[in-house]
Amino acid sequence: MKTKILVLTLLFFSGLLTAQDLTVGEAINKAGRQRMLTQKMTKCYLMIGLKSRVDQARTELDDAVALFEEQMLELQDYPAGNKTKKTLGEVYELWLSFRIKVVSSPNRLTAGILIDQANELLEKCDDVVTLLEKEAKLKSAKLVNMSGRQRMLSQRIALYYLAYAWKIPSESIYPELKGAREEFEKALKELVASGYNTSDITTKLNKVISQWEFSKHTFDVNNSKMMPSVITVTTNSILKQMNDITGLYAKVTDNQLTAKR
Secondary structure (H helix, E strand, O other), X not given: OHHHHHHHHHHHHHHHHHHHHOOHHHHHHHXXXXXXXXXXXXXXXXXXXXXXXXXXXXXXXXXXXXXXHHHHHHHHOOXXXXXXXXXXXXXXXXXXXXXXXXXXXXXXXXXXXXXXXXHHHHHHHHHHHHHHHHHHOOHHHHHHHHHHHHHHXXXXXXXXXXXXXXXXXXOOHHHHHHHHHHHHHHHHHHHHOOOOOOHHHHHHHHHHHHHHHHHHHHHOOOOOOOOHHHHHHHHHHHHHHHHHHHHHHHHHHHHHHHHHO
C-alpha cells in the first residue's frame, strides 16, 4: 500500500509536467481509456466475488485504479475547453465515492449498486470524450472515440457476464450484456469500413473480427455453459488489440491536425 501511495504521489507531480505535452489524439485516447477502466475495475470486483482468477483480478484492479488516477491528473491539466474542464471535475467527484466501493470486499447483494455507480462514472467519462472529439474538429477523431469505446465494451461484456454468473439480483443484467455485444459488433463493422484505415489498422481489425466471430457464441449466457475464466481471457485479449488500434487511430488524427496546420 505504501508503494502505491508513493507511486500515485510521483504520478501527480509527473502529470503536471507531462499533461501539457499530450496531443489531441492522445487526449481523446486517454479519456476514452477512462471509460474502459470503469468497467474493468467493476469486472475485477466481480471476479474476486466469484473467486475466479482472484490473484489476477486483484492485480488488475490495483493497476486499473492507479492508471485511472494517473490519466485523470493528465486530463485535468490538458488545455481543454471550459465545458470539458467542468465535466472532468464532475468525473473526479464521482470517482471519489466509486473508488472506495470498488476496492472494498465484494458483496453479491450490493454489487448492483457498484455497477450503477460504475455506469454513472462511465457516462460522465464518455461526455469528456465527446467534448474532446468536438474540440478536435476532425473526422478521424470520431474513430479514436469509437475504437476506444470498443475497449470499454470488451470489459462491459465481461462485467455483465460475470454479474449474470454471480446471480446478482437485477433484471437489467442480461439486457445490458446483450446490448453490449450488439453494439460491439455494429461498431466493429463501421471501423472496418472507414476510409481512414491504414494497412496496419486493417490487419489488426481483421484479427479482432476473427477472434470475435470465433468467440461471440460463448458470450450468450442462454446458449452456452457458464465459463467466467474463458470470458475474462477472451475479452482481455480483445481489449489489448483494440487498445493498439485506438493508438493507431490517435496517430492518424494527430497527422491530420499537423497537415491542417
